[in-house]
Amino acid sequence: MTEPGVERWAAFTTVPQGGNPAGVVLGSDALSAQDMQRIAAEVGYAETAFVSGAGRERPIRYFSPVAEVPFCGHATVAAAVALADRLGDGDLEFRTPVGPVRISTAQSEGVRVASFTSVEPYVEDVSSDALSAVLSLIGIGHADLDPRHPPRIAFAGNRHPVIVLADQSVFDAFTFDPARARALLDAQAWPATIVVLHALSPDRWEARNIFPVGEITEDPATGAAAAATGAYLRAVGSLTPPQRFVIEQGRHIGRPGLLTVDVPVTGGITVTGSAVRIG
Numbered sequence: 109m110t111e112p113g114v115e116r117w118a119a120f121t122t123v124p125q126g127g128n129p130a131g132v133v134l135g136s137d138a139l140s141a142q143d144m145q146r147i148a149a150e151v152g153y154a155e156t157a158f159v160s161g162a163g164r165e166r167p168i169r170y171f172s173p174v175a176e177v178p179f180c181g182h183a184t185v186a187a188a189v190a191l192a193d194r195l196g197d198g199d200l201e202f203r204t205p206v207g208p209v210r211i212s213t214a215q216s217e218g219v220r221v222a223s224f225t226s227v228e229p230y231v232e233d234v235s236s237d238a239l240s241a242v243l244s245l246i247g248i249g250h251a252d253l254d255p256r257h258p259p260r261i262a263f264a265g266n267r268h269p270v271i272v273l274a275d276q277s278v279f280d281a282f283t284f285d286p287a288r289a290r291a292l293l294d295a296q297a298w299p300a301t302i303v304v305l306h307a308l309s310p311d312r313w314e315a316r317n318i319f320p321v322g323e324i325t326e327d328p329a330t331g332a333a334a335a336a337t338g339a340y341l342r343a344v345g346s347l348t349p350p351q352r353f354v355i356e357q358g359r360h361i362g363r364p365g366l367l368t369v370d371v372p373v374t375g376g377i378t379v380t381g382s383a384v385r386i387g
Contacts (some may be wrong), residue, residue, distance in 0.1 A: 111143070112136055114151055118379035120329035120357075121366035127181070127307060127358065127365035128329040130186035131156030131387060134194075141169075141176065149173040149181055149235035155325050164195060170203040172323040173305075177299055178205045178252035179320075181224065181267030181331015181379055188222040189383040200289055202241055204293060206265050216288050216382065220366055223380040224331070226264035229339030234261050235236035240294055242269055246282040254307065264335035264377050266300035272307065279306040279314070293320075303333045311353040313337070328358035329365030331379050337370045338377035349373045 121127025130333050131151040136144065136158040148156040148171035155177055158169045168187060170180040188200055192213040197220070200211040207227040214221055231302040239259050243249060253259065257272035273279045282304070293302070301317035308314055315337065317327040327333075341347045355367040370378040 109290060111139070111147070113155065114147065115190055116151075116153075116192060117383045118386050119182035119185040119383045120367050121363075122382050122384060124386045126363050126382055127383075128182040128327060128363070129153045130180070130183040132187045132190045133158045133181070134190060136160050138334075140244040144169060144171050145176070145257050147171075149322070150323055154321060154324050155180040155183040157187040159187050159191070161304065164199065165201040166191075168204055170176070170204075170265060175268070178207075179209070179227075180300075180328055180332070181265070181335060182381075184211065184224050184383050185222040185331055186383045188224070189220045192220055192222070195351070205267070210267075219382045219384065221380060221382045223378055225337040225341075225378045226332075226363070226376040228375065229262065229264040229336065229377055231263070231340055231343035232261045234259050238269065238296055239271075243290055245292055246281060246284050246304065247303075248273070250276060250294075252278050257305070257307070257345060260340055260344065262303075262336035262340035262343070264339050265332045266336070267298055268301055268303045268336045269296075269298065269331050270305065270337065270340045271306045272302045276306055279304065284318060286325045289318050289325075290320045301327050301330050301333050303330075303335065305336060306384070308356070310347070313352070313353060313355050315355050315357040317357065326361050328361055328363035329359065329367060329381070331367065331381065334367040334369050334379045335377040338371040338379075342371050347371060
């Protein structure tokens with residue numbers, strides 16, 4: 109069997125050196141889960157998306173270099189843009205492991221942009237032990253948290269712990285041990301990132317997403333976490349829907365990206381970003 113080729117895209121950016129790189133494999137129908145895992149490890153990006161089927165409604169699976177991931181926002185954007193290159197702009201639907209996700213693509217200033225709407229989100233309390241473990245991981249205390257934004261677990265495809273830091277300098281300076289972070293993620297069964305936020309203004313946020321896989325420690329632009337952040341801000345009353353805000357991410361690791369988030373009164377969260385080919 110000849111394996112389908114891997115396309116490489118950068119999502120939530122207009123330049124290949126920015127945003128979050130994703131592998132995209134179209135026509136993956138004949139690949140086993142073991143094949144997909146091997147290819148994702150060889151690609152080495154945070155996630156690679158494997159799209160099968162034909163037409164504008166297709167199954168999709170996501171693999172990091174170490175495991176299958178239920179949902180990945182930046183790889184969804186990359187895969188949608190890759191498909192739109194072939195099918196033209198318009199509406200798509202990916203049948204993800206967590207449910208159907210609607211996407212639309214369009215041209216904007218010479219760059220193709222994709223918007224996906226998450227599955228139904230939810231927000232729940234984070235246990236005191238889990239919160240203490242996150243704070244210990246990044247070397248901060250409860251006093252460093254922004255009292256306006258309480259810690260929570262937010263889901264919009266993956267369960268993410270979400271904390272908000274009050275001070276910009278603390279947000280910029282925190283560090284963590286990747287092996288310890290991976291052990292915490294595995295112990296808590298958090299399949300994706302730990303989300304650390306700082307409010308720049310009511311409609312502009314900066315995020316750092318802890319996600320140690322392979323050589324990666326921080327994720328540069330995390331679409332699933334952006335959707336979870338929208339659900340979180342709605343649930344804790346930090347915005348008044350319908351409302352749009354933007355997330356800056358990736359500055360700390362030299363791959364800046366921009367994610368636009370639309371939060372309706374109810375239902376799934378819509379995340380928008382551009383994607384460009386790498387190489």
